[in-house]
Amino acid sequence: MFRWSKSGSPSSEWIITDRAVDLRKPRARARPEKFAIPDSRRVHILTIGGSGSGKSRLLMDEIRRAVEIGWDLVVIDPKGEMDRSALFPVMFEAALKSNRLEDLAYTDLADPEVSFRFNPFSFPFPGDAGLDEVANLLVAMIEKGKEPFFRQQAFKVCKFAIYAYDYLKRREGKEPTFSISVLQEITTYEWIKSQVEIFTREAMVDPRGKMIALMGGSVAELDPRKFEETISSLSNLMSQISVGSIREIIDVKDNPVFTRPWKGKGILLYIFTASMTLPETSRMFSKLVLTWLLTTAGKIYRRDEGRLKRRLLVVVDEAARAVFPEMINLVDKARGAGIYLHFAAQSIANFDVELGSAAKRNELLANFGTQIFLYCGDDECTGRYVTEKGGTVVLPEVVKGSGGLGADGIVREKEVYVIRPGAISTLEPPDQERNLGGQFIAFTPDKKGVRVLTGRVKHIPSANIRIKGMKTVRV
Incomplete structure (x- = not known):
């Protein structure tokens, strides 16, 4: 070691x-x-x-x-x-x-069988903060619908589904877990529609139930066409992230990446x-x-x-x-x-x-x-x-005078590119035999603005080990 x-x-x-x-x-x-x-x-x-x-x-x-x-x-x-x-x-x-x-x-x-597995929908935040993160992640993953209104209504629908599921599980005395299997179930049209009807129809006596009933009422007021469009987008998302090996890796209870x-x-x-x-x-x-x-x-x-x-x-x-x-x-x-x-x-x-x-x-x-x-x-x-x-940048340029050969030149300013067109295709790649890194052009901020740098990357050595069949070999 x-x-x-x-x-x-x-x-x-x-x-x-x-x-x-x-x-x-x-x-x-x-x-x-x-x-x-x-x-x-x-x-x-x-x-x-x-x-x-x-x-x-x-x-x-x-x-x-x-x-x-x-x-x-x-x-x-x-x-x-x-x-x-x-x-x-x-x-x-x-x-x-x-x-x-x-x-x-x-x-x-x-190869999911040998993989470290994690549930991206499991968060260590207590209370409603963790529930909100599940809704935020689902909405952020939806690619369809660029306008803010669509994303607002998608968040409204997701938040209701997640809060309703959490409430029902806790009422049964169980700790809710938001795995990919659970999310597939509670983001369907049938499940959300049925829970909206239940929460808005039944008289909820506890403050938590009343709050979720208000969420359900807000979802019920959405335009039916927009509501179906939102559910369709959610269904497409769930289908994409629950295929084959992705599901095998993320369909677990905990998320050690965050809990550690x-x-x-x-x-x-x-x-x-x-x-x-x-x-x-x-x-x-x-x-x-x-x-x-x-x-x-x-x-x-x-x-x-x-x-x-x-x-x-x-x-x-x-x-x-x-x-x-x-x-x-x-x-x-x-x-x-x-x-x-x-x-x-x-x-x-x-x-x-x-x-x-x-x-x-x-x-x-x-x-x-x-x-x-x-x-x-x-x-x-x-x-x-x-x-x-x-x-x-502006550089001085000498232009020959009009009086012919030998006449005095005129100095004028000329605006030129700092980096000439086509420069990146002429940069030299690294030469490992000579321990030379590749040439580069870089933009990096400093206190005075942005520096435009060029040069060679330092030589970067390889690892001293090789991985074979997940076993390390010293070289």
Whole structure:
């Protein structure tokens, strides 16, 4: 077993490289400077890079650092590779080195039998707070219905169904559990309609029953067509998140991912979503996990409540698969809750496909204060995005005089792009044989605004172990 010696304690900042150049500075004043993301960062990170660009290496480095400095961590990985340069071996090795193997959990969507299982609809919050979170998560997962009115009525219907079920179970002397099986039952048209009739018809004598009866009355007043549309959306959602292996993983009573931090324990959760063999299931499961974390984790990790000193880092590879328009507000709110996101994707265009427009994509990515671009062959979309984000500078230009050869020149100002179009497709990928990281272009905030940096990522070593059949092998 390795032990984490004091001399080997990690830096308080994540260093990308010690030698970066700010492209916004005049060449005569440009000097190599450190590109580091401080431990106290309050912004999310976006990394874009094509195959072989070194994107996974950057994720490995941040995962290693997050484990060693004591953060909680959730990694969503669609590839699930187990060689030395993959995410889970690095995560395992860091947990071993930091004596955090007890915190480590592994979920494999392609193999539920060996997976760490959790119920995303089970919360450690007492009373109505936990019930409200179930309703919030259901509504946040509904992709249909962008207008606020639809979401308000969906929340109204979900809240009534959940409160009514909770009330009925407690009246029977039983502790209610909101598993996927229960939610499928109580979000049907027949169940909600029958409970609305029961609660509004019967004379409830206790205050709790009267409150739920008022909720039922509010649901009964909804336009019948809108009510059916809401129920239909809920039914579609429940069908999507209860298929095959997703159901096997989440159809349990408890949620250790949240109960462990609530009890002061750590969690290092790796989730392999098996996108190659289960593409649609992988996409839905990634969305469920990410929405669940963003919807509820803040109540546990919000520092002003003083519950935890640690923070939660959520790393999502191929992140475009896990986003949808309703997630934009959740990503924005996560920053104030001690939850940090690191999204990685192969191209900006991937987000356009999932979100439906460049405007929605820009709205989402505006929440990612640090954006790192490695080699990418997509000059059309990603290249244009980087060029426009880099902005322009005004430079002096000498124009020859009209008097012919040898005439005095005229100096005028010319506006040029800081980053030339097509620059990202010329960045060099990493060279592991020479211990060289890949070239990058990055945007990162500082006290004076935004720095536009370029340079080479530091060399990031592979893990010293390999995972074979879930057994570790030293190399």
